[in-house]
Amino acid sequence: MTIGRRAIAVLSATLVAGLALAGCSSSTSGTGTPSESTTPGSSESSESSATQTAGGFPADSVIGVSLPWLGTQNWAEGLDEFTAQIKAAGMTPLVQQADNKVPQQQSQIEAMIERGAKVIVVAPIDGSQLGTVLEKAKAAGIVVIGYDRLIQNTEAIDAVVQYGSVEIGRVQGQALLDGLKARKGDGPYNIELFGGGPADPNAPNFFQGAMEILQPKIDDGTLKVVSGQTTFEQAATLDWDNAKAQARMDTLLSGFYADKEIDGVLSPNDGIARAILTAAAQAGKDEPVVDGLDAENESIVSIWEGHQYETTDKPTKALVSATMELVIASQKGEPWAEPTGKADNGKIEVPLYELTPVAVTKENAKEVYANDPARLALLK
Numbered sequence: 001m002t003i004g005r006r007a008i009a010v011l012s013a014t015l016v017a018g019l020a021l022a023g024c025s026s027s028t029s030g031t032g033t034p035s036e037s038t039t040p041g042s043s044e045s046s047e048s049s050a051t052q053t054a055g056g057f058p059a060d061s062v063i064g065v066s067l068p069w070l071g072t073q074n075w076a077e078g079l080d081e082f083t084a085q086i087k088a089a090g091m092t093p094l095v096q097q098a099d100n101k102v103p104q105q106q107s108q109i110e111a112m113i114e115r116g117a118k119v120i121v122v123a124p125i126d127g128s129q130l131g132t133v134l135e136k137a138k139a140a141g142i143v144v145i146g147y148d149r150l151i152q153n154t155e156a157i158d159a160v161v162q163y164g165s166v167e168i169g170r171v172q173g174q175a176l177l178d179g180l181k182a183r184k185g186d187g188p189y190n191i192e193l194f195g196g197g198p199a200d201p202n203a204p205n206f207f208q209g210a211m212e213i214l215q216p217k218i219d220d221g222t223l224k225v226v227s228g229q230t231t232f233e234q235a236a237t238l239d240w241d242n243a244k245a246q247a248r249m250d251t252l253l254s255g256f257y258a259d260k261e262i263d264g265v266l267s268p269n270d271g272i273a274r275a276i277l278t279a280a281a282q283a284g285k286d287e288p289v290v291d292g293l294d295a296e297n298e299s300i301v302s303i304w305e306g307h308q309y310e311t312t313d314k315p316t317k318a319l320v321s322a323t324m325e326l327v328i329a330s331q332k333g334e335p336w337a338e339p340t341g342k343a344d345n346g347k348i349e350v351p352l353y354e355l356t357p358v359a360v361t362k363e364n365a366k367e368v369y370a371n372d373p374a375r376l377a378l379l380k
Contacts, residue, residue: 056333057118062092063327064112064120065147069100072240072271073296074316075123078147081320082121089328100239102129109133119143119327127152127201128346143330146350147323150201153346159339161323163314164354165202169209171312171359172266172291177213179289179309179361180264187222189263191288192252194245194276195235196268203240206268206293207232214266226256237272245272249279257285264289270299273308295360300369300378303362313358313368322353 065082067075079095086093094112098105102125112120113136120137122144124130131154134144138156146160180189193214196203211230217223218230229235229252237245253262262280265288267273273292280288287307292299295313302308329336339351360368369375 056331059090059331060092061118061331062094062112062115064109064115064117065093065095066105066109066112066120066122067095067097067147068105068123068125070097071100072269072294074294074314077316078123078320081317082323085320085324086327089324089331091327091331098125100125102126106130106133109137113137113140113142117142119145119330121145121147121323121327122151123147124149124151124201126199128199130154131156143327145323145326148202148319150343150345150350152201155347157345157348157350159326159336159351159353160343161319161326161353162202162355163319163357165205166209166212167354168202168293168312168314168357169206169211170213171209171357172206172268172293172310173210173213175291175310175312175359175361176210176264176266176289177217179291183289183309184263189223190226190257190260191223191264191266192227192249192262193225193230193235193266194237194248194268194272195232196237196272197240198233198236198238200240203236203268204232207235210266226260226262227252235266237268240269240271242271242275246275246279249276250283253279253283253285257283261286262288267292269293270296270308270311273299273311274302277302277307295375297375297378300360300365300375303360304365304379306362310359310361313360314355315358318355322355326353 063086067078070076070079075097079097082095083093094115094117096108098108105125109120109122109130110133120142122130122134124146127150130151134151134154134156137144144157146157146162148162150160151157176191180187195207214223218225237248262285265276267276267290270292273290276290277287289309292308292311295311299308299311303311326336340354341352342349343352358368365379366376369379
């Protein structure tokens with residue numbers, strides 16, 4: 001798999017360019033407080049459908065953004081990017097994070113409705129727990145856009161902008177196979193599987209995509225999951241908690257690897273990847289091949305130093321920019337571009353606007369981050 005900076009430019013720009021063709025023009029804290037508060041516009045709320053809004057709304061209107069937490073780098077970057085891009089578009093940002101607490105996220109969305117937000121962008125903590133409050137938003141004529149995660153079991157959602165979650169899993173699965181070949185020689189290989197938080201609708205999809213790549217190799221004996229824990233339910237990490245992942249890895253190593261080495265571990269994100277490597281080091285094991293997700297600075301350094309093998313990058317700036325294309329079109333009352341696909345959320349087929357992730361290893365990191373000075377500076 002060879003993916004470099006040209007791939008990022010093409011993959012990230014494809015959706016934005018498509019939206020632009022539809023007539024769109026482009027344009028902090030961790031406390032859960034809004035990034036800025038001003039009086040919203042006074043016009044009536046817009047009517048919206050999955051791909052088109054009627055009438056638009058004032059250019060300085062409030063745009064609400066509800067993020068789950070700031071516990072990983074990508075969410076902190078999202079807070080900063082949304083605040084900056086909403087301001088750049090001349091609108092009023094109301095960007096909040098909910099400390100990974102569903103009731104807090106529900107109450108924050110309620111407050112956005114009361115403030116007269118014209119669009120609310122939601123990255124759900126639990127994709128199935130926001131139907132009631134989002135139905136209130138839709139009843140008020142508010143455009144509701146899911147960000148990074150599918151919102152489930154409600155009709156009160158206009159679209160979701162995200163990186164393809166099953167494709168992310170495929171990239172991670174392939175990265176694990178590539179790393180095993182590169183670092184451990186010929187198989188068979190002893191591996192273990194980790195999944196993300198079960199409340200996150202993306203987490204089972206990551207696991208599904210990875211297993212599309214890994215299961216044939218399990219079936220033919222190239223890979224052996226020594227613990228036998230091969231289902232998402234067995235592999236899931238509650239709340240995406242790194243400490244819980246490390247505790248499970250400790251248990252796996254003491255229970256199944258007392259007299260054997262572990263060659264590789266499927267990891268759903270960078271924080272869990274680092275926890276896995278820590279557990280292996282503390283157990284006196286050789287470093288297993290471990291993939292990741294989110295291109296966190298600490299993991300990029302780890303990759304560059306030869307520890308973590310890979311991270312799957314889904315650039316936050318590109319994802320926020322693609323979301324803002326829909327927000328700006330809604331403000332202008334212009335139609336949205338055709339979605340790249342649809343997903344069944346249990347109630348409706350939700351339009352999806354998906355970007356493609358990028359695998360980053362030591363071999364291609366400088367090329368991938370050639371136009372990202374902050375991350376390029378880590379590679380030394």
